[in-house]
Amino acid sequence: MNKHTYTLGTRRGGSNSTSPFFVAYPRLGSFISKWVFAFPVIFMGLFFALPLALTFVWSVFERTMFWMKPAFTLFAYENFFTSARVDNFLASMGHSSISVLIAFIIGFPIAVFVRRRVPQVAQHRVILLFILPFAVSEIIRIFALRPFLQRNGLVNDVLLKIGVINEPITAILFTPTGVIIGEVMSFLPFIVFSGFLAMEAVPKYVFEICEDLGAGPIHVFIDVIMPLAAPGIFAGSLFIFVNGLGVALLPNILGGPGAVNAGLIATQAISALDFPLAMAVSAIMMATLLGLLYIGHRLFNLTRILTPLS
Amino acid sequence: MSEKNEIAVEVKGLSKSYGPVQAVKSIDLQIGMGEYFALLGPSGGGKTTLLRLIGGFIRPTEGQVFLHNQEVSHLPPNARPTSMVFQSFALFPHMTVEQNVGYGLRLKKVASDEIKDKVANMLKTVGLDGYGERMPHELSGGQQQRVQLARSFVLETDILLLDEPLAALDANLRRDMCIELKRLQEKIGMTFIHVTHNQEEAMTVADNMAIIADGSLVEMGKSSDLYENPIRRFTADFIGENNIFDGQVSKIEDDVIHVDLGSSSIAVLSRGQKTSVGDKVSISVRSELARAIDTSTSSTEPLETLSGIHRESVYLGLTTSELITLDNGQEVLARQISDRYGGHTIANGTSINVGWRQQDGRLHIS
Amino acid sequence: MNDDYSSKWGYRLKWLYTLLVVTTLMLPVFFVMYISFNENGFGARDYDFTFEWYGLIFSDLLMMEAITSTLNLSAITVIFVVPMGLITAKLYKITQYPLAVISLMLSPLFVPSDILGAALLVFFKNLNGAFTLFGEWVGVSWFDTWFDLGYFSAIVGLIIYTLPYVFVVILITMGRYRKEQTEAARSCGATAWQAFWHVEFPQIKTGVFSSCAFTLILCFNEYTRTSLLKGGFDTFTTVLVSQMLNEGMSEQSYAMSSLVSYIAIAIIGSVIIFTLVRSERLERIARAKAEPLMAS
Structure with a gap:
């Protein structure tokens, strides 16, 4: 192995190493990735867990002609x-x-x-x-x-x-x-x-x-x-x-x-x-x-x- | 190697917290160019976190990392002049050895003939000539680690981070690989930072080392200094086999400090440390410098002695350890080269003294 | 593996039993195929072999329209659910609360289609009502159709249905992947994105592609959730049901569903054969390579 040049960036070919955007705004990258990871969990919470939990609430509503209205009845x-x-x-x-x-x-x-x-x-x-x-x-x-x-x-x-x-x-x-x-x-x-x-x-x-x-x-x-x-x-x-x-x-x-x-x-x-x-x-x-x-x-x-x- | 005065890695006030847990507590550290540096410490002490902070795999909570005097704290790992060797599982399992080693060059868009040449050379260097076509799972643990080394070397970065690189190997192989690593580092001239919890491993490879425990830097210096002349009590306890006695300073005569251990008093050199009467201090003595002395024989040279009872002799091959219980109940180890023919054996349960030369005792004020 | 002392016949008998169970489960499928070749259609006394119905598949305009819209629905679901499954599998590997993640992701398996469909139906109707009221209060009609039952609600239902399968399949194929591999790639100079494409994706792509195929098939064939959450008779299965309710399924429908099953069997069959052949080939190569080095 020969001697290396001890300067930053030259080995890596400068700009191809990382997007300048994320170097300038590194926190944005982690902000996005945080929400990307949370998305499926939020989705399942909102459209799966919540509706199923709400069945208990809706089950005590009062029946109307075509729909139902808030009430407390065990009918x-x-x-x-x-x-x-x-x-x-x-x-x-x-x-x-x-x-x-x-x-x-x-x-x-x-x-x-x-x-x-x-x-x-x-x-x-x-x-x-x-x-x-x-x-x-x-x-x-x-x-x-x-x-x-x-x-x-x-x-x-x-x-x-x-x-x-x-x-x-x-x-x-x-x-x-x-x-x-x-x-x-x-x-x-x-x-x-x-x-x-x-x-x-x-x-x-x-x-x-x-x-x-x-x-x-x-x-x-x-x-x-x-x-x-x-x-x-x-x-x-x-x-x-x-x-x-x-x-x-x-x-x-x-x-x-x-x-x-x-x-x-x-x-x-x-x-x-x-x-x-x-x-x-x-x-x-x-x-x-x-x-x-x-x-x-x-x-x-x-x-x-x-x-x-x- | 050369240019020892140039600094490759500098860390200033570096901290990392995970919620209320502080994994690294405000560490300052300098590592010279071309040095083989070891970060040694107990598991969970924060040394791997420190290494990953230097490599850019973890973002510091506070403080800065300088590589070649340029601040890199905000840069991701791929933009830093470092490369890393991991404990295991870090080879790309779907690529051949050749593709693994050439991956970094491929990213740099190096021409493919050149990649082939460089990879072949590098495989020769690490002793894996002819293994290029193999898949990682067809290699042994030691060979896999060599491939990881080749993958890092080939990039010609100048700082190599090694995170417990030998932990997954068995003891014999580990010893061989230590010597191999040292040889490669001298050949290539990179700065190596090697994390390990194994002191023997650190002693074998490192020029300088730092003891990291509980998230803080305990002590740093030449490997031999840390072994022979530790300043902190923790270092003495962690490196080598030491007998440690806790006591109180009773008298100070120039640079000779007298320490009251309760039942008896021991004199020790201050080594430039400032103390005053009444301070709580510790004394450590390496087991190979402590001797078990028959109460009947009188010594030719002046020794610091403590009296106790001989418990047993443990034959360890090269050395034999004498286990002695002092009058206050503390256990002390004295170790010497086994001498099966000329040596006398001590019967278990006999009264015995343990002693050492004054300059072999070491004072620790913290 | 078969050890040296166990009886060969016992082993063969167990294989026979396994295949027999698979065949039994496939009987309804085979029966549909059988009917699809009968000129006289379902329930007829005589059996005359014909390809006629296959030729007529594309003449059933109502069915063709339904299939197009079902394929759209399934494709959109795949586009959403596969990245979601991948993200969740990655999340599972790094999170401090793996148990919470996996419970939430797998529990849809245990909620029967009609129950989830009913709950989601009422949920969307309520949401729609709430947003319409809110729109009236603000004075715009913009919110009125956001949560109408339709494509959106049906896709939500299908995503919840298929996400557990995608998640598990991708998680299983992630077996050999460790995060150190990504870190190693980063330290070789790869960006996060390059590290994903070069190191992580090649290892899990089997899982990703097979979950794409599986999701597509599941969505295409799903009836309950689609019919409850979308309404109308304009998807593959809802058209079939309306045919059943009226004059009975058309002969083209049998041909159509046979066609779907041929495709699915071909896909799954080729996956099985391909992977078996490949793993044997890789093993042979490995052995060939290992031998000379072992000898030296």
Whole structure:
């Protein structure tokens, strides 16, 4: 190395090193970057957190002919809790829970398998397969389930042909069973995604230790996977549960008269211009969600989900 | 190297606060051109913050940074004549070694043949000839740090900032890299500022060093001076293996200070420090200058002694440490070269004196 | 990885199961494709193979208009949401309150479409009312249409819907990135902007592009939020629904949605194949390069 010239700027080629504007006004640059970083947070606060928080306020407003006006009345809640709506809501909670269970039993082993057995580089690719169904609009996918499930649909045809049943099963479409099938079909990928993330919390050597100790798969699941992956499993299950309660399309297209969930009640209320009722249903949903999140956090410390992300 | 009197880096009243927390408290510092300078101190003491203030990665709350006598406090890192080597993870993982090293030249719009030549030369200099096509993740930790060095050297900037560059390496490799760094610095003649919490590392590489603790500059000077002749008690405690005794000045005879340690009194040279009777002071003695002396043998030369009980001998290979508990309960270490054949062993639990020559004790008034 | 003692057949069976589940989930999609080739359309007794409906896609003017406006809506959403996701992911890496940021960004996943749609609908109606009143009070009519339900409100709804996905995808691809790399680039003489483009962006571009594609597909296919917040029957899904409600979906609609799914499957499929091939190639090169140096 030869000797250097010890003057500022020459090495850097002067002006190309930094914009003269920001040298002159360095504080402006940091001012802008501060607000740029704050923007998404402000946006979500204003258009997501605030409207959802305000549902609690609007739910006690008084219904007018086409809109609502500020007041304090529990009429909307009374309307909800003293009609068939509350029964439908509770029933849809039951259906949603069954969907969670089925989706978990079908989907979670896939997440475990991919994490344990598939080569590291290919893992994300395999998980990516599960976003393929999203290529087609949810309404078309759900609508396309009808010909499968109806009386002369594909499922009955096949079952009749191979002789499992003699009479077509009528009790699939337009019943809670249909809704549950729809929920599992729509939301199963999410238990695979969250399970995959959750399995990050279970190091591979744990399986080797289990093999070494001779623990069977059920023991491995209950003693090792469950405690370590619980936050992720909970998050995935909660996702399916609340969407089962809140997505109106499913009962609308697949459900019968009895299958009405919170989402459908809310949209029907909006069509009927009963905004306080819609807001009351939304508020009840939000309360349910927050309550479940709180319980989940107390039980599993949900912040553990974030470890693989940071 | 040359031009020692010229100043490469000067820092005046530099402070950095994060809310109520002061990471750097009004530091003044001068570093000469071509010097290998180390910033040594405990973790979280503010030395990395100081380095980043010099590099322009952090904006100071107060004070100024001068590089070659020009104020640069307002300039971003890319406009300063400094480059930086980081602890790890700082190579661009999507570029080959060659592209990593040539990146700065590419930004300066140097012709690509010239970049190729310079990069190849530089890789040879740091001992990575033939590694140009590799990706960073295909290199070992030591090799990655060499690539970082090459990336900085190739820019021909004249101040290199090294932020714990060897912390991620294992002990043997670290020792080799220290010597390598020193050799490269002498060859290239840049000013190096090296942050570390490892005193051995700092001793190996640095001509001069500064001790930084709790956001302040504790002491600064030649590495050997800081080891042999520390002024501050903190320095004595931090560098080397020192026995420290706290006490009160009881008598002053010219430059010999008598310090009352409670049970006994010790004389020490003032080294030009002003004290008066009744001041709280400390005395430090390096463990290799303290000796364990059998109470029965009489010494040939006058020693400052304290009495205690021998606890145990710890054999460390090259040296053996004697652990002695004084009458007041304080533990003292005396260390000498192991001598398995000629030396006598001291039984645990025997009464023993620990002593040192008067000039080996060092007075600290702060 | 498959270890030496585990049974090959168990491994294959698990793969088979995984693919079977994917196929089952895709059944409705395949069924739509199947119908799209039937000359007699949905629900007919006979099946006659034809490409006719694909040729007729562009003759359904109402649908074509709807698709154009949906694509516009989706493109605008992508333009906003992808930079927002990127910014938030960066914010997450540097903030002192990562937990607050990530909770706010991910919680839209847990709010069902109809509930969020209803809340936003009432929110915008209120906002609109408030601004109109304010306009009357000041004496200008300028504010009247600011928050009318329409493109703006629909885009807000779609941004909230897709931001969590974009955020997570980009955050995952940021795995190897460390802020020291940007600092190293700065100390090599790069401006903040150059450091971003040369060092940070190349590492996360897979995430950025795949989240662009994913957002586009999600927005294009979204029904609930679009219909609640925009109103009218003039987007892809709302036209489909109006067809369903009236005489049933037109045969062209099946062809259209099949087309969309072909494109999406092609994109996702090529991403999978491309990355697999590339990672294998890189590994081969690395091995080839490592060998002679190891030997020496």
